Amino acid sequence: MNLSAFKRSLANKAPPAGLSPAHALWWAGKNNWDEAHKIVMVGEGADCAWVHAYLHRLEGEPDNAGYWYRQARRESASGDCTAEWAAIAEALLESRLR
Numbered sequence: 698m699n700l701s702a703f704k705r706s707l708a709n710k711a712p713p714a715g716l717s718p719a720h721a722l723w724w725a726g727k728n729n730w731d732e733a734h735k736i737v738m739v740g741e742g743a744d745c746a747w748v749h750a751y752l753h754r755l756e757g758e759p760d761n762a763g764y765w766y767r768q769a770r771r772e773s774a775s776g777d778c779t780a781e782w783a784a785i786a787e788a789l790l791e792s793r794l795r
Contacts (some may be wrong), residue, residue, distance in 0.1 A: 700787045718745040719789040722782060725752060743769045744789055750774075751781055 712723035721736035750765030
């Protein structure tokens with residue numbers, strides 16, 4: 698699945714199967730922060746931590762986001778949240794193709 702297809706899937710009621718942790722981003726893309734956060738709270742690994750960081754940044758919690766960016770071994774983001782969402786989604790989707 699590419700980023701365009703992922704974005705189009707936001708019109709559906711449920712995320713595409715097999716996209717962990719991108720499915721947390723899918724819920725964030727549908728403005729359902731709580732569902733997205735539930736997923737990353739139980740997830741593991743750097744990719745999950747990256748999504749977790751994004752969610753806390755989106756929520757306006759820079760200190761908590763900073764912790765999760767460090768766990769993800771990523772620089773803290775500072776630009777537009779919509780652009781970050783797309784960048785994370787694209788990276789996670791591309792990593793599934795390798």
